[in-house]
Each structure stands twice: as structure tokens, then as C-alpha cells.
Amino acid sequence: MPIKLKGEVNPDLNNERKKCSFNVEEMARWYHGGEKKLAEKRQRETLFLDDPDLQDDIPTSYMSHKEIYEYGVGKACKIFTKIRALQEEGKGGVDNFMAILGGMLGSGVLKEGNPMAVHFVMFLPTILGQGTTEQQVEWLGRAWSMNILGTYAQTELGHGTFIRGLETTATYDPKTEEFILNSPTITSYKWWPGGLGHTSNYAIVVAQLYTKGQCHGIHPFIVQLRDEETWAPIKGKSVEIGEIGPKLGMKGVNNGFLGFDNVRIPRKNMLMKNAKVLEDGTYIKAPSSVLTYGTMMFVRVVIIRDMANYLSKAVTIATRYSAVRRQSPIDPAKPEVQVIDHVTQQYKVFPNIAKVIIFQLTADYIWNLYNQVTSELDKGQLERLPELHAISCCLKAVITQDASNGVEQLRMACGGHGYMEASNLPNTYGMVTAACTYEGENTILLLQTARYLMKSWSQALVGDALVPTVEYLRDAIKKRSNKWDPSITGIIKALQLVAANKIRLAYEHVENRKKLGYSHEDATNLSSIELAQSADAHCRAFLVQSAYEMTRDLESTVSTSLATVLRQFIELYAVETCMKYIGDLFRFSGLTEDGVQELQQRLEDLLTKIRPNAVGFVDGFDIPDKILSSALGAYDGNVYERLFLEAKKSPLNQDPIPKAFELHMKPFMRSNL
Numbered sequence: 001m002p003i004k005l006k007g008e009v010n011p012d013l014n015n016e017r018k019k020c021s022f023n024v025e026e027m028a029r030w031y032h033g034g035e036k037k038l039a040e041k042r043q044r045e046t047l048f049l050d051d052p053d054l055q056d057d058i059p060t061s062y063m064s065h066k067e068i069y070e071y072g073v074g075k076a077c078k079i080f081t082k083i084r085a086l087q088e089e090g091k092g093g094v095d096n097f098m099a100i101l102g103g104m105l106g107s108g109v110l111k112e113g114n115p116m117a118v119h120f121v122m123f124l125p126t127i128l129g130q131g132t133t134e135q136q137v138e139w140l141g142r143a144w145s146m147n148i149l150g151t152y153a154q155t156e157l158g159h160g161t162f163i164r165g166l167e168t169t170a171t172y173d174p175k176t177e178e179f180i181l182n183s184p185t186i187t188s189y190k191w192w193p194g195g196l197g198h199t200s201n202y203a204i205v206v207a208q209l210y211t212k213g214q215c216h217g218i219h220p221f222i223v224q225l226r227d228e229e230t231w232a233p234i235k236g237k238s239v240e241i242g243e244i245g246p247k248l249g250m251k252g253v254n255n256g257f258l259g260f261d262n263v264r265i266p267r268k269n270m271l272m273k274n275a276k277v278l279e280d281g282t283y284i285k286a287p288s289s290v291l292t293y294g295t296m297m298f299v300r301v302v303i304i305r306d307m308a309n310y311l312s313k314a315v316t317i318a319t320r321y322s323a324v325r326r327q328s329p330i331d332p333a334k335p336e337v338q339v340i341d342h343v344t345q346q347y348k349v350f351p352n353i354a355k356v357i358i359f360q361l362t363a364d365y366i367w368n369l370y371n372q373v374t375s376e377l378d379k380g381q382l383e384r385l386p387e388l389h390a391i392s393c394c395l396k397a398v399i400t401q402d403a404s405n406g407v408e409q410l411r412m413a414c415g416g417h418g419y420m421e422a423s424n425l426p427n428t429y430g431m432v433t434a435a436c437t438y439e440g441e442n443t444i445l446l447l448q449t450a451r452y453l454m455k456s457w458s459q460a461l462v463g464d465a466l467v468p469t470v471e472y473l474r475d476a477i478k479k480r481s482n483k484w485d486p487s488i489t490g491i492i493k494a495l496q497l498v499a500a501n502k503i504r505l506a507y508e509h510v511e512n513r514k515k516l517g518y519s520h521e522d523a524t525n526l527s528s529i530e531l532a533q534s535a536d537a538h539c540r541a542f543l544v545q546s547a548y549e550m551t552r553d554l555e556s557t558v559s560t561s562l563a564t565v566l567r568q569f570i571e572l573y574a575v576e577t578c579m580k581y582i583g584d585l586f587r588f589s590g591l592t593e594d595g596v597q598e599l600q601q602r603l604e605d606l607l608t609k610i611r612p613n614a615v616g617f618v619d620g621f622d623i624p625d626k627i628l629s630s631a632l633g634a635y636d637g638n639v640y641e642r643l644f645l646e647a648k649k650s651p652l653n654q655d656p657i658p659k660a661f662e663l664h665m666k667p668f669m670r671s672n673l
Ligand SMILES: CCCCCCCCCCCCCCCC(=O)SCCNC(=O)CCNC(=O)[C@H](O)C(C)(C)COP(=O)(O)OP(=O)(O)OC[C@H]1O[C@@H](n2cnc3c(N)ncnc32)[C@H](O)[C@@H]1OP(=O)(O)O
Pocket: 097, 098, 101, 102, 103, 117, 118, 120, 121, 152, 154, 155, 160, 161, 162, 163, 164, 194, 290, 293, 294, 296, 297, 299, 302, 303, 306, 385, 386, 389, 437, 438, 439, 440, 441, 444, 448, 451, 452
């Protein structure tokens, strides 16, 4: 029987859409930031997804390592040619870049990751944030128009987290007014930068600066790696350069290694907006040494929206599939049900829909805060930098972890077919789990937030003023007991009490250990499990509170029918958070057994209320099939036909008798006759 796609939508999906109690188009408008932004998004998607030059003939799954790279670079060039054309028409702008580099449109056109992403996400932002005006004039134009391609080379084989321990050296020679770059050990080789392998000819290299015989710590330098015409690695006093090999995911990103042997660069190639080296080698300190870390903060902020994007794709796939898939009757006398009717399935899928909403709201919050704080930095005001650092670190850690767990849970919620690459869930997992490691390994980032929370707790103890994100500590310090209140504001207070008490205990345990004679650092390491957990609890309380506050006036911005469903998801997120942290709530918030039973009931009621709207709600994320790129998640729900059509693309299916039969199996099977 020849397998063809039916022209119709699966009847179960049709029924789901009829049941939806709100207007899906209104949801799409709300989710994408209004009518104008939604229209722009759709236009952009049509432009890229319908371009005949950007269609895929063979799935990347059947390509070799080298082919994936060549295909990725080819496609990236086509994509940026289109972006350039848009800019020339005056249709440029940040939104185009965000879309084409991120986990929505970007991953739709280039599933395995873009080998030129780090050029835009880190190379350019570092020049912008850390270069002087003259340096920006010199480099930005060529970098924007992609006449040069850069990467961000910080991590080394031996050090990614502890960047003060980086070993690459940049030694100033006042006679020639140059820096000399060296990789003195194997562990000093740069290792990981995206696009470094074969796609970049320049890099921001983070190296230990030496001048007048003194080391001044790590600083950023612009270094040419390859000849602009021939693309050959810079010779003479040379660079050694290549790619690091296959990875779990992000297979097209061309992460590379790099070593230096006495490579000279002019003095003006040190980015000198903050710290400076004068002609004679005199070093002038930056107003704050952490300004060198600015690009990492930017990326941690944009990762939040990226995670919302990837999770929204995974949950759209799993929700639609759960409505199409029928397995096992609930009542044995009746037909098999849609798997979405099994309540455990709802519990796997719906909280992940809720997380998309929470992460999207948080992405708006943190982006606004980032822009405020960076505009203050430009005026020399550094006061709010520590708060932004603390909140962005824990948000990056918690959201990447939850998104990664969510995608994996959704893959399993699609049973065996979720394990197929054709579901696009394995690839999505590969992209998302990488974010738990890059841009600061998650435990490390939680410990950064905890460091800030310890200071905030000691300020709260002496009655000092606290910044908004930790203000709740002031009340918590006074509060000895609490009566469980199941309202959303009551839940927020309870989660804040959990966080405050975890912060208190971690603080007290560090202090107690110090009294026993441990150094501050050892006491901190010995208490670090509690420290990381206190940052996690702080972040979870923040996520519920900020989502609640950001949707306070929902009813005045959207219809009642949409507001009702959005509130159900926010409540589901709050209740599910409580259920996950039930032990902590028992310990610190006055939660009782009755309260737990009530929460369980509420959770189940919410799943039932959400059930008829689930498909409509994920439709409201407005993700085109070409971006979902999934046999299980397409809008029409023709799951089985699509799975078959994908299987037919397997090279093994092009020949009914495999070569391996004559070559290996036949002689082997006959050998013992
Ligand atoms: C365009 C749109 C696209 C959209 C779509 C996106 C797609 C997205 C694709 C991405 C593609 C993959 C790109 C991966 C690219 C990498 O992975 S690049 C490499 C990233 N590497 C890292 O993140 C390294 C992690 N390590 C670190 O950040 C730092 O070394 C650590 C862990 C913070 C420790 O540093 P340290 O100097 O030892 O610091 P420490 O002594 O702990 O603290 C010193 C002080 O600095 C403060 N501090 C530390 N860091 C900071 C900071 N950043 N700011 C302010 N203060 C700070 C501390 O709070 C502390 O303050 P005090 O308490 O003393 O007041």
C-alpha cells in the first residue's frame, strides 16, 4: 500500500480544536507580544521557511560528520545573505537576529545548530560591550556585515569554570607595542568555542595579561586566526587550530581548539573600554574587574527565552501526539482512549506547557532588567550589577535544567515514537541540555547566586535596605511561624519562607563551621550542597512571584476566556512547584497533611480543567510545522503516515537486499552448515 499524507486533519485533533474555550489567535497575539510582533514573526517565518533554497532534501540524521558541517555552513551563508538583504531594505533589527539564531526559527532552518551563532551572540557583543569607540569603529562594521567571522575563545582544555585559572598568556612588548600570545601547556589550549574549528577567522581570546613583568588577570583580545583570503591558519609564529569532534548534540556548531606559539598582535587589539595598557606598558585598572564578564551575563539572559522556545516546541509535539495516539481503554468495555485522557499523561505534559508561559514571562522580565542595568553601567553606575548577576545566574541554571528535564519527560511521554529522530525530540534535547553546561555550568551559577544571598542575609540581619529580588528576607527574618494559606499569594509567601530558611540554614552552617576553625572558603565548600539548594529555592519563589506580578492586570489586556486559561496554567505551575518541594514546605511553611491533600486535589482539578484546552493552547504558540520538524507534532496529526514517510528516507530502504548480506551474513550463516 503506497503511503501518502492525507489531506485532512486527524479527527481527534479536529475535535480537540472544537472544544477550545478561547480564541487561539488571541493567545498567539498575547504570547508573541501583540498583533504587530505576531505579524512580523509570521512574515519572517514565511520568508525563511518557504525559501526553496533553504529546504532540506536529506535529513541530517543520514549525513556524515563532515557533511553535517558543510551543509550547516552552506545554509548559514544562505540565511545571512537573506538577513543582509533585509537590512538593505531597512527591515533589519535585533528581532531578525534573535529569531534566526535562536531555538525557534533558527532551529527550524538549521536543526543541528548554527556554526556562525557565536559570531553574533558573543563576538559582536564583546566588541560592543568592551571595546573603545575607536575599536568599535575599526571592527564592528566588518563584523556586522560578516566580512570577518569571529568566535569567543575563553574556555580551555583545563579550565572552563574557574576562569581566573586560564593559562593562555598575552605578554606586552613595549618595544614593538604588541602582545605576544602563547599556550604554554596542553591544558591552556582553547577548547570548545563555537565555530572556532573551521568557520571563524577572528576570535575574542581571553588571556592572562602580563605587562612590566606583572600578571593583571584575564582580559579580552581580538586575534586573527586565519588569512582573510586563503583561510589558512596564521603561519610563522603560528596558531594551531581544529575542531574538537562529535558531541551529544549541536552537531553543526563546529566547536574548536586553538593554541598559540608566539603570535603577535598590535596593542590596539586588546579591548580597552574598561582596563587599558598604555604604549609604555603601564596598566590602568578597570572600574570593576567583573566588567570583563559582561558578555557571559548577556548570553545567560538571552538563554532564558531560548529555553522557552525549545520547550514550547517539545510540548506542542507531545500535546498533539497525545491527542492523536490512542492506547488502552480506561473502561475495558469501551474503546481505547486518546493517551491524553490518562491523567498521568496530563501530569507529564501540562506542567510543561505551564513552564513555557512562566519562562516566557521571565524572559521579558530579565531582558528589561538587563537593559536597565546596562544603560546604568554606561553612565558609570555599577550599583545594580550584583543583583542582575545573582538573579540571572540562578534563572539560567534553573530554567535550563527544567527545560532539559521537560524535553526528556516529553520525549518519554511520546513512548517509542518519541525516541525516533523523526519526532525531533532527541535533537531538541541535545540542544537544550547543552545550555545546562555552556555559559556557566549550572551548579556553579547556583553557587554564584548563593554567594549573593549570603551577603543579603547578613544585611537583613542588621536591618540594612535590600534590593527588590531579596526584599522578602526582611519579613522572613522576623517570622517564626506561619499558617498555611493556599491562595497564590499564600503560596508565594510559603515558597519565600522556604527560600529564606534555606538561606538562613546555609548561612548559619557556614558561620558554625568558621567558629569550629574552618576558613571561610572551606566552610563554604562544606556547606555548598545547602548553598546551591538555597539558590534553587530562591529562584523558584522568584519564578512564581514574578509570573504572578507580571499577569496581575491580565483581565484588562485579554478576554476573560483567555485570562481564565492563562491563570489556570500559572496556578498549575505554583501548585506543581509546591508538590515538588513538599518536604521543604512541611519544614518551613506550616503546610499540614490537610493542606497537602488539598494541593493534590487542586492539581488534579487543574489538569481536568486544562484538558479540553490543551491542544488549542499549544496551537496558540503558533509554531509552523517546518519549525516543529516532527512526524509526531505536525498540525494535521497525520502521525503514522509521517513516520512511514520518514522511515522510507532511510538509505537502507533504498535497496531491498543489503550489501551486508553477500559480504558478511551469507558467508557467516553458511560457515557452520
Ligand atoms: C542574539 C540573541 C540570540 C538568541 C539565542 C541565544 C542562543 C544561545 C546560543 C549560545 C551558544 C553557546 C555559547 C556558549 C558560550 C560559552 O559557554 S562562553 C564561556 C562561558 N563561561 C562561563 O560562563 C564561565 C563560568 N565561570 C564564571 O563565570 C566565573 O569564573 C565565576 C564562576 C563567576 C567565578 O569567577 P571569579 O572571578 O572566580 O569570581 P568569584 O570570586 O566567585 O566572584 C568575584 C565577584 O565577581 C562577581 N561576579 C562574577 N561574575 C560576574 C558577572 N558576570 N557579572 C557581575 N559580577 C560577577 C561575583 O558575584 C563576586 O562578587 P563579590 O561577591 O566579590 O562582590
